[in-house]
Amino acid sequence: MGLSERKEREKLEMREMILSAAKRLFIREGFDSVTIRRIADEIEYSPATVYLYYKDKDSILCALQETGFRELSRRMEVLSSIAHPVDRLKASGKIYCDFALENREMYDLMFIMRAPMNALPSPEEWTVGRHSYELLQSTVQDCVDGGHISTPDAKIATFALWALMHGVVSIFIRERAPMIPADQHSRIISKIMEFSLANVVK
Amino acid sequence: MGLSERKEREKLEMREMILSAAKRLFIREGFDSVTIRRIADEIEYSPATVYLYYKDKDSILCALQETGFRELSRRMEVLSSIAHPVDRLKASGKIYCDFALENREMYDLMFIMRAPMNALPSPEEWTVGRHSYELLQSTVQDCVDGGHISTPDAKIATFALWALMHGVVSIFIRERAPMIPADQHSRIISKIMEFSLANVVK
DNA sequence: ATTATTTGCTAAACTATGTTCAGTAAATAA
DNA sequence: TTATTTACTGAACATAGTTTAGCAAATAAT
Numbered sequence: 001m002g003l004s005e006r007k008e009r010e011k012l013e014m015r016e017m018i019l020s021a022a023k024r025l026f027i028r029e030g031f032d033s034v035t036i037r038r039i040a041d042e043i044e045y046s047p048a049t050v051y052l053y054y055k056d057k058d059s060i061l062c063a064l065q066e067t068g069f070r071e072l073s074r075r076m077e078v079l080s081s082i083a084h085p086v087d088r089l090k091a092s093g094k095i096y097c098d099f100a101l102e103n104r105e106m107y108d109l110m111f112i113m114r115a116p117m118n119a120l121p122s123p124e125e126w127t128v129g130r131h132s133y134e135l136l137q138s139t140v141q142d143c144v145d146g147g148h149i150s151t152p153d154a155k156i157a158t159f160a161l162w163a164l165m166h167g168v169v170s171i172f173i174r175e176r177a178p179m180i181p182a183d184q185h186s187r188i189i190s191k192i193m194e195f196s197l198a199n200v201v202k
Numbered sequence: 203m204g205l206s207e208r209k210e211r212e213k214l215e216m217r218e219m220i221l222s223a224a225k226r227l228f229i230r231e232g233f234d235s236v237t238i239r240r241i242a243d244e245i246e247y248s249p250a251t252v253y254l255y256y257k258d259k260d261s262i263l264c265a266l267q268e269t270g271f272r273e274l275s276r277r278m279e280v281l282s283s284i285a286h287p288v289d290r291l292k293a294s295g296k297i298y299c300d301f302a303l304e305n306r307e308m309y310d311l312m313f314i315m316r317a318p319m320n321a322l323p324s325p326e327e328w329t330v331g332r333h334s335y336e337l338l339q340s341t342v343q344d345c346v347d348g349g350h351i352s353t354p355d356a357k358i359a360t361f362a363l364w365a366l367m368h369g370v371v372s373i374f375i376r377e378r379a380p381m382i383p384a385d386q387h388s389r390i391i392s393k394i395m396e397f398s399l400a401n402v403v404k
Numbered sequence: 405a406t407t408a409t410t411t412g413c414t415a416a417a418c419t420a421t422g423t424t425c426a427g428t429a430a431a432t433a434a
Numbered sequence: 435t436t437a438t439t440t441a442c443t444g445a446a447c448a449t450a451g452t453t454t455a456g457c458a459a460a461t462a463a464t
Contacts (some may be wrong), residue, residue: 007222007411036451046414048453057451068219111378112314123380151397160366166378167369168361175315177361178325192362194347197351199402209440238422248443250424259422 015053017062018041020119034061058119061109064084065116068106069128072099076132081195085142086201090119092136093165097189108173111166136162147199157200168192217255219245221265228266233307236263260321263311267318270308272328274301278334287344288403292395294338295367302371310375313368338364348404356389359402370394 023043025033036057054060075095082088100107109116110129120126129130140158143149152155171177172185180188223244227235238259244251246351254260284290302309311318312331322328342360345351353359374387375380382390 035449037449047451048415049413051452052412058282112376113371114376117377120380126380150401153397154394156390156393156397159370159390160397163369163373163394164362164366165369166260166373167365167367170314170372171365171368174314174316175319178328188358188361191358192365195355195358195362196402199352200398238419239420249422250444251442253423254441 007130011053015063016107018050018053018060019067022060022064023067026105026109031109034064046113056119058115061113061116061118065106065109066128068103068110069107069132071103072110073098073128073132079135085139085146086148086197087138089143089161089201090197092139093161095195096165097169097186097193100165100173101185101189104173107169110168112174116191131181133162137139143201150202160201161196213255217265220252220255220262221269224262224266227271228307228311230382233311236266249318258321262319263315263318264321268330270305270312271334273305273308274298274312275330275334277301278337281341283335284325287341287348288350288399291340291345291363291403292399294341295363295395297347298367299371299388299395302375303387303391306375309371314372314376335360335364345403352404363398366394366398 004145018039021039025038025042036047038049038061040050050060054063072095076092077096079091082091121163137155137158140149140161141154144151144154144157149157168189172180172182222240223241224236227240227244233281238249238252241262242252252262272298278294281293281297282294287293339357339360342351342363343356346353346356346359351359370391374382374384
């Protein structure tokens with residue numbers, strides 16, 4: 001009988017309901033509105049029910065974070081149509097930073113907040129995030145191979161470039177540069193990319 | 203009569219008691235142990251009393267953060283004895299990152315957490331942090347003036363260098379690079395500084 | 405068809421947090 | 435000696451995440 005299959009399917013549908021309710025709240029009202037009770041309201045079940053489908057809140061945030069990584073990956077797909085590795089590298093940086101500034105709270109959840117990391121399945125099953133990172137790494141490697149970046153270690157260069165971008169956007173997102181008004185963030189990022197790549201890329 | 207003076211002094215002493223209790227808890231048991239009730243226990247007063255000396259918890263965290271900035275500034279003092287701007291720049295980076303890795307939670311409070319920023323007196327009275335930043339900026343300016351860094355805008359270069367360092371340490375502190383074990387953080391940072399300065403500094 | 409069991413769900417409670425407020429007792433002023 | 439101000443606190447409020455005991459309906463067994 002296909003009973004257990006149906007049960008399995010219903011369980012997945014419920015998880016999906018919870019996740020999309022969480023996402024709706026997150027998008028519409030921000031991170032602080034994503035509470036177990038609000039999610040429960042949204043799906044018209046009791047708070048305790050949520051715990052029958054997700055171990056804890058951090059697991060929900062982890063699943064939510066994953067949707068963010070998927071969206072970022074999706075945006076990175078255009079890179080495959082850019083032949084020159086330097087152009088590809090520049091485009092990577094722009095896509096990354098644009099994503100961060102356009103989805104500040106999601107970026108925060110993905111790269112800054114502690115909570116979702118407490119629920120990572122395992123240190124290795126970090127697949128969604130790793131995919132984007134390996135894409136960047138291969139772009140940098142292409143730059144090195146093409147003689148556009150000179151370094152003995154492409155992995156270090158990759159990490160440095162990521163760190164630079166993450167550094168800038170996280171300073172803005174967590175408001176550590178109050179001297180710079182928000183409407184200039186995008187411009188400053190462009191200038192920083194310009195400066196850095198001018199020195200790194202030949 | 204010096205009565206109001208005494209009152210004023212006692213008020214300051216009480217604020218100091220609360221702050222040092224908070225700091226003690228922070229150092230000994232970590233951020234999560236810094237609760238109003240634990241602070242109250244520590245100073246042997248009731249939780250409500252704490253609110254007679256600090257507006258809210260964020261104000262206490264803000265004051266705590268300030269002690270961190272003072273310590274960082276203190277560590278930066280050795281820079282004045284380094285004549286060559288490039289050496290000074292390298293030393294700045296090392297001091298900054300060493301501080302971050304040796305005082306992860308304090309760094310977190312200073313540069314990552316939202317809470318203490320909610321209690322900033324004003325956007326301008328950011329004096330403690332700005333002092334360190336201006337020091338870095340003048341070092342970078344010296345590098346530019348000496349022809350060691352080529353850029354049309356020393357301010358952008360300064361911001362980029364800070365962002366790079368902040369990026370790396372905050373990735374580590376918030377555990378976004380699980381592929382890199384903690385005992386290699388310091389080594390990776392050295393390599394990144396090496397790579398970046400090799401390209402930026404002549 | 406009836407009984408037993410499992411499943412899905414929930415009301416209520418528990419713990420912990422930041423925070424407020426009414427009231428008390430001591431210090432000060434009148 | 436009385437009035438007032440000051441310093442403090444107990445108790446409560448609101449909001450979290452989370453757990454547990456139990457109920458009712460769906461399913462399985464007899």
